[in-house]
Amino acid sequence: MKTYDIELQRIKSVKHDKGLIELGVDVLVMPRSPRDENAVTSCLSIPVDDARTLLILLKQQITELDKLQPRSRRSGRC
Numbered sequence: 001m002k003t004y005d006i007e008l009q010r011i012k013s014v015k016h017d018k019g020l021i022e023l024g025v026d027v028l029v030m031p032r033s034p035r036d037e038n039a040v041t042s043c044l045s046i047p048v049d050d051a052r053t054l055l056i057l058l059k060q061q062i063t064e065l066d067k068l069q070p071r072s073r074r075s076g077r078c
Contacts, residue, residue, distance in 0.1 A: 011023065
């Protein structure tokens with residue numbers, strides 16, 4: 001498996017369509033050194049301000065998706 005270091009540089013857009021949330025972002029993707037013993041997975045680095053923005057945008061999108069669900073499925077008990 002190839003692993004990468006992914007640096008989020010800018011969040012451009014967030015939208016949802018048919019149960020899928022799509023993020024438009026600018027990222028820097030670099031192969032991770034195979035010498036790392038802990039390199040089992042790729043690593044995503046996000047500045048704190050961008051992480052806060054991403055969290056707010058995701059909450060908005062999930063709230064909009066919840067409004068589309070029937071009332072009986074909103075309670076979280078499926």
